[in-house]
Amino acid sequence: MNYLLHILTMINIYAILALSLNLLVGYTGLLSLSHAAFYGIGAYISTLLVMKLGLGFLPALLLAIAGTVLLSFTISLPSLRLRGDYFVLASLGFQIIVFSILYNWVDVTRGPYGIPGIPRPKLLGLDINSIFSYFVFSAIIAAICAGLLYLIGHSPFGRTLKAIRENEIAAAALGKNVTRFKIRAFAIAAGFAAVPGALFAGYLRYIDPTSFTVMESVFILSIIIIGGTGNLTGPLIGTVLMIFLPEALRFLQIPDAIAANMRQIIYGVLIILIMRYQPQGISGEYRFE
Amino acid sequence: MVTQLLANGLIAGCAYALVALGFALIYNTTRTFHFAHGAVYTLAAYLFYTMRNLWSLPLLPAMALTLGLVAIFGILIDEMIYKPLVKRSSSLLIQLLSSLGLYIVIVNFIAMIYGNETKVLSPGVQPTYSLGAVILTQIQVATAVAFAVLFISFFVILRKTRLGKVIRAMRDDPQLISVMGINPLRVRRVVFALGSALAAVAAMLTGLDVGIDPNIGMAAILNGAVAVIIGGVGIFEGAALGALLIGILQSLAVWQASARWQETITFVVLILFLIFRPEGILGTRRRIEEATA
Numbered sequence: 069m070n071y072l073l074h075i076l077t078m079i080n081i082y083a084i085l086a087l088s089l090n091l092l093v094g095y096t097g098l099l100s101l102s103h104a105a106f107y108g109i110g111a112y113i114s115t116l117l118v119m120k121l122g123l124g125f126l127p128a129l130l131l132a133i134a135g136t137v138l139l140s141f142t143i144s145l146p147s148l149r150l151r152g153d154y155f156v157l158a159s160l161g162f163q164i165i166v167f168s169i170l171y172n173w174v175d176v177t178r179g180p181y182g183i184p185g186i187p188r189p190k191l192l193g194l195d196i197n198s199i200f201s202y203f204v205f206s207a208i209i210a211a212i213c214a215g216l217l218y219l220i221g222h223s224p225f226g227r228t229l230k231a232i233r234e235n236e237i238a239a240a241a242l243g244k245n246v247t248r249f250k251i252r253a254f255a256i257a258a259g260f261a262a263v264p265g266a267l268f269a270g271y272l273r274y275i276d277p278t279s280f281t282v283m284e285s286v287f288i289l290s291i292i293i294i295g296g297t298g299n300l301t302g303p304l305i306g307t308v309l310m311i312f313l314p315e316a317l318r319f320l321q322i323p324d325a326i327a328a329n330m331r332q333i334i335y336g337v338l339i340i341l342i343m344r345y346q347p348q349g350i351s352g353e354y355r356f357e
Numbered sequence: 358m359v360t361q362l363l364a365n366g367l368i369a370g371c372a373y374a375l376v377a378l379g380f381a382l383i384y385n386t387t388r389t390f391h392f393a394h395g396a397v398y399t400l401a402a403y404l405f406y407t408m409r410n411l412w413s414l415p416l417l418p419a420m421a422l423t424l425g426l427v428a429i430f431g432i433l434i435d436e437m438i439y440k441p442l443v444k445r446s447s448s449l450l451i452q453l454l455s456s457l458g459l460y461i462v463i464v465n466f467i468a469m470i471y472g473n474e475t476k477v478l479s480p481g482v483q484p485t486y487s488l489g490a491v492i493l494t495q496i497q498v499a500t501a502v503a504f505a506v507l508f509i510s511f512f513v514i515l516r517k518t519r520l521g522k523v524i525r526a527m528r529d530d531p532q533l534i535s536v537m538g539i540n541p542l543r544v545r546r547v548v549f550a551l552g553s554a555l556a557a558v559a560a561m562l563t564g565l566d567v568g569i570d571p572n573i574g575m576a577a578i579l580n581g582a583v584a585v586i587i588g589g590v591g592i593f594e595g596a597a598l599g600a601l602l603i604g605i606l607q608s609l610a611v612w613q614a615s616a617r618w619q620e621t622i623t624f625v626v627l628i629l630f631l632i633f634r635p636e637g638i639l640g641t642r643r644r645i646e647e648a649t650a
Contacts, residue, residue: 099450146631153390154631156453157582161624164579172617282575286461293454329465336465339458343451344441356450 088260094297108280110262182276296352370604379555395578431553589637
């Protein structure tokens with residue numbers, strides 16, 4: 069039972085990551101390889117605020133969101149007015165720089181040693197301590213995020229993003245400042261990524277930089293590519309599938325030494341096949357055209 | 358001290374430049390962001406390791422065999438992954454994502470077979486040469502020579518031969534060359550073979566110098582791609598120039614800070630270029646509508 073609750077909690081965490089990246093990839097047509105970096109920044113900022121300054125979970129979370137939004141401008145301002153390829157490369161670069169800082173700035177982040185003993189959140193006088201309560205807590209937060217992202221996606225703002233995705237020049241001709249919309253979409257996606265960061269840290273009670281690598285960014289991206297982008301169902305189906313997949317592999321008794329590589333190979337093959345035969349994924353609407 | 362660092366950086370830059378030239382050859386002509394170029398690099402290093410250290414082949418046959426196999430592998434990637442996408446006129450985004458998927462598959466296969474630990478290709482102390490205050494190892498000298506020879510041949514081919522003319526035409530307008538009666542799908546084959554072979558040269562030389570692990574391709578493709586952009590997209594000389602610049606700056610960063618920040622330097626340079634000179638060192642400013650998508 070606890071095993072199932074653990075998986076469901078991870079699904080809640082990854083659902084927020086997938087849905088927020090979807091705003092960028094599926095709505096705006098921008099490919100980002102830096103989502104794990106924002107996830108990590110959110111985890112580290114909120115953890116450090118809780119542990120060093122004794123802030124509560126919510127204030128720390130809000131400041132973490134503010135921090136990721138601000139940091140998102142360091143890549144979006146220079147690269148989003150340029151070609152799409154440049155943005156992909158710049159986002160990948162940001163991901164690598166963030167990992168490098170988390171790993172090497174030992175005085176603040178404790179580098180490879182990680183931060184142990186993170187307290188479980190307390191909200192409205194309630195201790196969220198058991199696995200079950202954490203599952204409920206993460207489900208509520210995930211539902212709030214999904215609701216907000218749904219509203220954003222269906223607002224005039226979201227429709228403009230889709231217009232930019234479909235035809236950038238036409239959107240610009242209709243008086244939309246394309247670059248400004250992209251920068252905002254990126255900032256929103258980054259801000260939302262901080263939420264699962266704080267959830268993850270409070271759940272595992274330990275973080276280290278290896279949870280926020282390039283491969284993690286690729287994993288989040290593959291969730292939404294396989295599930296599909298441009299609506300809410302695609303990323304959600306992708307999340308459930310991709311979190312359950314490794315658990316299913318566990319029952320196939322693949323030796324541990326190659327299990328991690330095996331998983332990555334499956335993700336890679338799935339991406340290639342989806343891109344060739346069904347670019348909208350299992351249940352998405354955007355075909356990357 | 359500073360001259361030694363500059364020399365080291367310049368030679369590291371020579372290896373980056375070979376990767377960058379290969380990447381530029383493919384990117385400038387086909388417009389495909391060939392991320393799997395990094396996996397080709399890793400594969401070349403491991404093929405060479407297998408032939409040299411596991412099968413004990415002599416140096417030159419091992420190099421020649423690696424180059425040939427990697428060139429064929431480059432063609433196979435294009436035939437099996439990119440061409441089917443090009444034929445159904447899939448977007449460049451789809452090609453980029455497929456390339457990323459392919460990178461993951463190849464690198465994890467290699468890690469599964471050989472393990473994740475670093476392999477040493479040439480044990481023992483290398484013989485060195487000294488040029489004034491600068492001391493270079495045999496492999497460093499070989500890297501510089503290989504770069505010089507390949508760089509010159511690259512531009513002789515590009516400027517003086519029919520193939521070079523076709524490549525330049527394809528860079529300027531991929532659609533137009535089919536009007537001229539040249540089959541662009543055949544040019545792709547040449548471009549992927551040559552580009553992959555260039556990466557293989559860099560992989561073998563760098564592998565001999567510092568050893569190999571399954572993740573070396575990531576740094577290689579990043580340095581290569583950033584070099585192409587800061588040098589100026591579409592300009593082959595720019596790719597080499599950008600790579601040398603990155604090599605030198607990384608080497609100076611080791612001196613001022615620490616080797617851990619090398620990759621950070623690459624991207625700080627990229628971001629600075631994107632802000633202040635997005636057209637690259639040798640590029641000319643173009644409006645976004647004119648830029649090839």
